[in-house]
Every structure is written in C-alpha cells, then in structure tokens.
Amino acid sequence: MASPRLKSSQLRERSLLLTDRKITGMQSAPGIIDMRDAFFSALFDLARRDTNVVFLTADMGAYSLGKFKAELPGQYINIGIAEQNMASVAAGLSLSGKKVFIYAIAPFVTQRCYEQIKVDISGMNLPVTVVGIGGGISYNSDGLSHHATQDIAVMRALPNFAIYSPSDAISAAASAVLSYHGNAPSYVRLDKGTYAPLYRSNERFSAGVTELKKGNDILIISTGPITHNAMKVSIALEKSGLRAGVADLYRIKPLNGTAILKIIKSYRRIATLEEHSSIGGIGSAISELLTDNAIAEAPLKRLALRDCTCDGYGDREWMLAQHGLDINSLANTVITFIKGAK
Amino acid sequence: MTSGQLQKKAQWVRRQVLEIIAATKRGHIGGAFSCADILTVLYYSKILRFDASCPQMSDRDRFLLSKGHACLALYVILADLGFFPFSELQEYCRKGSRLGGHPDRNIPGIEADTGSLGHGLGIGAGMSMAARLDDKAYLTYVLLGDGECYEGSVWEAAMFAAHHELNNLVAIVDRNRQCAMEFTENCNRLEPLSDKWHSFGWDTITVDGHSIEALCEILRPVKTRTSKKPLAILANTIKGKGVSFMEANVSWHHGIPTAEELAVARKELAVD
Numbered sequence: 001m002a003s004p005r006l007k008s009s010q011l012r013e014r015s016l017l018l019t020d021r022k023i024t025g026m027q028s029a030p031g032i033i034d035m036r037d038a039f040f041s042a043l044f045d046l047a048r049r050d051t052n053v054v055f056l057t058a059d060m061g062a063y064s065l066g067k068f069k070a071e072l073p074g075q076y077i078n079i080g081i082a083e084q085n086m087a088s089v090a091a092g093l094s095l096s097g098k099k100v101f102i103y104a105i106a107p108f109v110t111q112r113c114y115e116q117i118k119v120d121i122s123g124m125n126l127p128v129t130v131v132g133i134g135g136g137i138s139y140n141s142d143g144l145s146h147h148a149t150q151d152i153a154v155m156r157a158l159p160n161f162a163i164y165s166p167s168d169a170i171s172a173a174a175s176a177v178l179s180y181h182g183n184a185p186s187y188v189r190l191d192k193g194t195y196a197p198l199y200r201s202n203e204r205f206s207a208g209v210t211e212l213k214k215g216n217d218i219l220i221i222s223t224g225p226i227t228h229n230a231m232k233v234s235i236a237l238e239k240s241g242l243r244a245g246v247a248d249l250y251r252i253k254p255l256n257g258t259a260i261l262k263i264i265k266s267y268r269r270i271a272t273l274e275e276h277s278s279i280g281g282i283g284s285a286i287s288e289l290l291t292d293n294a295i296a297e298a299p300l301k302r303l304a305l306r307d308c309t310c311d312g313y314g315d316r317e318w319m320l321a322q323h324g325l326d327i328n329s330l331a332n333t334v335i336t337f338i339k340g341a342k
Numbered sequence: 343m344t345s346g347q348l349q350k351k352a353q354w355v356r357r358q359v360l361e362i363i364a365a366t367k368r369g370h371i372g373g374a375f376s377c378a379d380i381l382t383v384l385y386y387s388k389i390l391r392f393d394a395s396c397p398q399m400s401d402r403d404r405f406l407l408s409k410g411h412a413c414l415a416l417y418v419i420l421a422d423l424g425f426f427p428f429s430e431l432q433e434y435c436r437k438g439s440r441l442g443g444h445p446d447r448n449i450p451g452i453e454a455d456t457g458s459l460g461h462g463l464g465i466g467a468g469m470s471m472a473a474r475l476d477d478k479a480y481l482t483y484v485l486l487g488d489g490e491c492y493e494g495s496v497w498e499a500a501m502f503a504a505h506h507e508l509n510n511l512v513a514i515v516d517r518n519r520q521c522a523m524e525f526t527e528n529c530n531r532l533e534p535l536s537d538k539w540h541s542f543g544w545d546t547i548t549v550d551g552h553s554i555e556a557l558c559e560i561l562r563p564v565k566t567r568t569s570k571k572p573l574a575i576l577a578n579t580i581k582g583k584g585v586s587f588m589e590a591n592v593s594w595h596h597g598i599p600t601a602e603e604l605a606v607a608r609k610e611l612a613v614d
Contacts, residue, residue: 077471080501082498082501084460084464084495084498085467085495085499085502088461088467088468089464089465089467089471089499089502091461091464091465091468092454092465092468092469092470092471092472093469094468095453095465095468096468096472096473097472098472098475115458116461116464119457119458119461120454120455120461120464120465123455124447124455
C-alpha cells in the first residue's frame with residue numbers, strides 16, 4: 001500500500017486509520033480488514049458486473065477505492081468538495097437508469113446536502129446510496145464539524161430511505177450488497193478501522209437485527225462499532241452475576257419491529273447504545289416502537305451521546321468516556337439501571 | 343409553427359395561466375409569464391424532441407423546470423400537447439390533484455420534482471453525464487430563474503458541467519431581473535451575470551427572451567453545436583410580461599388579481 005503516488009487525502013486517511021487502531025484497542029488480526037475496504041470491495045464486485053453502478057465521491061478516499069478508480073474509471077467520478085451538487089447529480093444519473101453511490105464524511109454527505117437528499121433522492125424514491133464515513137465521533141479530535149452525531153436522526157425522518165449501520169467488516173460488505181439490491185434510497189453509516197468479526201461470513205442479513213448474545217436481565221440493543229462495547233459490557237456484567245444479551249441493529253430503517261419485539265420478550269429490561277445524540281437515534285426508534293406497541297413492562301435506558309457540544313479534543317476512547325460510553329461507565333450505568341436505582 | 347403563430351400561442355399560454363390562477367387563487371403568475379415565450383419556442387418549434395404519447399421515450403430530450411414555481415405555464419403546454427388531459431388543469435392545487443404548485447414527476451412530461459431552487463442544474467448535469475456514459479444523443483435543457491442564481495449549488499453544478507465538458511447541457515436563465523421581493527440588482531447584485539457563466543467555462547449567449555424569432559435563432563442550432571462547453575442562454579425577460587400593470591412590478595411574484603385587475607388582464611391577454 002505504500003505507494004509514492006498516494007494523494008494527500010489518501011495519506012490522511014491512512015494516518016487516521018492507524019490512529020483508530022491504536023485508540024480502539026483493536027488488533028489488526030490477519031484476515032480482518034478495514035470496514036471501508038470491506039464495503040468498497042463488495043461495491044467494486046457489484047460495479048464490475050453492473051456497468052450502471054456509478055460511484056461519486058466528494059474528494060474522499062479509501063484504500064480500496066484506488067482499485068475502483070483504476071479498473072472502472074468510467075464509473076468513478078471525484079466530483080470535488082461539493083456535496084449539494086453530488087446529491088443532485090446522483091439524482092440525475094439515477095433518473096437516467098444508474099445505480100449511484102455517493103460518498104463523503106458522514107456529516108457532510110447527510111447534513112450539508114440534506115435538502116437535495118430530501119427533494120431529489122428521497123422525494124423521487126431513487127436508488128441512490130448515501131455512504132457516510134465516520135459515524136458518531138469517529139473523527140474524534142477533528143472536532144464537531146466532522147462528527148456525525150445527528151445523522152441517524154435526520155436520515156431516519158426521510159421517507160423511502162433504508163439505513164444500514166454495520167458493526168464489522170462482514171456487515172459492512174453486506175451493507176453494500178443490501179443497498180445495491182434495495183432499488184431505493186439508502187444510507188450506509190460506515191466506520192473506519194478494523195474490528196473483530198461479530199458475524200460469520202455466511203450471515204444472511206435479512207432481519208435487520210441480530211441477537212449476538214443471549215441473556216435475560218437486560219438486552220442491550222446497539223448499532224455500529226460501539227456494539228463491540230456492548231459485548232464487552234456484557235462480559236463485565238457477568239462478574240456481577242448479571243446476564244446481558246446484545247442485539248446488533250444493523251438496519252435502523254425500516255425497523256424490524258416484529259423481530260425486535262420477539263427478542264425483547266425474553267428480557268426484563270432494555271438498553272439502547274449508540275454513538276449518536278440521545279435525540280432521534282436508535283434509542284428514540286426503540287422508544288417509539290415500545291410506545292406504539294403499548295409495551296410498558298420493559299423499562300428502557302437510552303445510552304447515547306449527551307445533547308451537548310462538549311468541550312475538549314481527544315481520541316475516540318477519551319471522548320466516549322466524556323459521554324459515559326466507555327466500558328466501565330456503561331457497566332456501572334447498566335448495573336444501576338438493573339438494580340432499579342436512579 | 344410560424345413566428346406569428348408561436349407569438350399567439352405564447353399569448354394563449356399566458357391567458358390560460360391567468361384563468362387558472364383566477365379560478366384557484368394560487369400560483370406564481372409573474373415568473374410564469376416571463377418564461378412563457380421560452381417554453382413556447384422549446385415545445386412548439388421542434389427544439390425539444392419528445393413524444394407526448396410516450397413521455398418516457400428513451401431518446402427524448404430532457405427538460406427541467408428548475409424554477410419550478412413557474413409550473414403553470416409548463417402545465418398548460420404539456421396539457422395542450424396531450425401529455426395529460428387538458429381538463430385536468432381545472433384540478434390544479436385541488437384536493438387529490440397531481441398538479442401542485444411545483445412540478446412533480448408523477449405528471450407526464452415532468453422529468454423531476456423541482457421547487458427548491460438550485461437543484462435543477464445539478465440534476466440536469468447528472469442526466470447529461472448519463473447520456474455521455476451511455477452514448478445517447480439527447481440533450482438536457484434546464485430553465486433557471488435569475489434569482490435562483492443566488493444559490494451556491496447552481497455554481498457547483500456549473501463548475502461540474504464545464505469540467506466534464508457536458509456540451510449536451512443547456513441552461514436557460516430567465517433573466518427577469520426580479521426575485522420574490524426585490525429587483526435582483528437591488529437585492530444581491532447578479533451582474534455581470536453573463537461573465538459569471540463564461541468564467542465558469544460555459545459558452546454564453548444573451549437573447550431577448552420575448553422575441554420568438556431571436557429565441558428560435560439561438561435554440562435551433564443547439565443540437566448541432568461543436569463546442570465542447572455547456573451552453574448558457576441568458577434570456578432577458580420581463581416579469582409579468584403581457585399584462586401592463588404586472589410587468590416589472592415586484593408585487594406580482596405570486597399576486598392574485600382582483601376582479602378589476604382580472605378584467606384588465608383578460609383584455610390585454612385577449613386570444614382569438
């Protein structure tokens with residue numbers, strides 16, 4: 001990968017990737033690939049078979065995109081740092097029979113061009129996939145401008161959209177396939193870095209939610225890479241004699257209410273965990289599901305980023321801790337919730 | 343059609359727009375009147391390639407009304423040409439109608455939903471790019487308002503189209519010199535507007551947007567252009583054109599005529 005021809009944006013990407021590996025504590029085991037590369041490799045395979053797949057990037061790179069650009073140049077356009085135009089051009093291409101993927105850092109590709117997405121893509125129900133890199137505070141010390149902490153809230157409000165939020169390389173690759181075959185607008189909330197696999201490579205990814213670990217005291221419904229924290233919290237709770245199940249909500253919209261309600265029947269309490277504002281994310285979605293189904297016997301605790309523009313820059317782990325989303329804080333909060341204290 | 347017939351057709355279009363607005367008390371009359379001649383030339387003088395009985399014909403030219411609020415003039419023309427029943431115009435903005443205050447793709451002949459300004463040129467650039475990728479010969483025309491040119495996304499699209507040499511894309515700017523509440527040069531100066539398009543890498547032509555002959559002269563050779571650049575046509579127009587008290591009067595962006603005003607307007611927009 002150490003090519004002297006790497007562009008500055010690619011070098012920056014590479015630097016961030018290495019930083020991520022360090023701060024998440026994830027070891028880059030052989031065979032485990034970056035979520036982006038998993039996604040773009042799957043997309044490359046689709047595009048190679050279907051020349052109507054067109055990829056637009058707002059000057060955002062990734063390792064595996066180099067191959068896409070080199071081998072499928074007619075299907076790859078770096079449109080420049082112009083997200084509004086990218087969304088509208090995507091609509092025009094899509095109205096002409098193309099399956100379009102648009103790509104940038106998550107806050108820019110969702111919120112900078114939100115109105116174009118609303119009117120041109122959602123409004124006309126076009127098969128355009130919005131790929132946002134860096135969900136939550138993935139771009140930690142780059143600051144608020146680069147954080148995607150309201151993206152689920154705003155994208156969830158758009159009719160026709162599906163929202164995929166993968167938690168490992170396997171589900172990331174599946175997100176490319178699911179959005180391609182969806183024949184409708186979709187948003188993929190992609191993350192950077194490598195994560196231990198939560199899924200087997202033959203997972204079908206049809207239900208939208210997977211109960212990764214069974215328990216009975218509490219079900220933690222999580223989405224995206226922070227699901228790995230949920231798994232660790234579950235292990236930590238075992239020391240207190242508590243059995244916490246973990247469900248990975250890899251498709252946030254349409255929410256598979258039937259499957260979720262079936263899973264939560266086995267639990268006394270529910271928590272939601274997300275690297276997103278406490279307003280409008282999966283905590284809100286699950287709360288709405290419980291309310292709409294008049295389920296009062298399952299108390300819900302929403303674990304999310306606080307509704308604030310928090311001061312201070314740091315790495316992702318440090319910033320998550322400021323929001324009480326590190327393993328220890330999460331475990332303590334969940335134990336307190338289970339014991340019925342405040 | 344001859345120039346005289348096109349002139350009469352444009353007058354007739356304005357009259358129909360007036361009657362619909364008078365009946366429904368809804369609609370943007372000033373901008374519909376300013377672009378009526380442009381739309382008439384595009385649709386009635388064989389500039390646009392289309393088949394009203396097959397609106398999705400693959401090699402049709404694409405037309406996008408990016409200044410979607412002027413849709414009544416387009417609805418009248420599409421209905422007149424048989425894209426949908428003329429009687430349906432009476433349903434404009436009424437309960438359950440597909441004819442709303444801005445274009446909707448559910449209407450035969452409408453290529454894309456528009457209404458929020460600054461979207462059409464990007465969508466059109468995408469269509470032009472698709473034609474390039476698929477080796478199709480159709481052209482894409484986008485009609486913008488001049489006030490719309492305040493939107494930054496217009497210039498993102500302009501830059502993109504020029505960079506990719508989308509010479510199959512034609513932008514027509516309805517330069518009526520008014521936005522909703524002001525004259526453009528008093529609000530946020532647009533001039534030198536032609537120079538702006540030129541500096542973004544477009545071929546530019548300025549034309550009298552109410553001269554049928556001049557519009558035909560400009561638009562007829564568009565299909566055989568050899569330039570690699572996209573084309574911007576700045577059509578100088580008058581908002582409210584055709585009704586004396588509406589012309590260049592900022593009250594008529596979406597004004598509704600009173601009974602007295604309607605009588606005067608009907609007289610001035612008399613049709614055979």
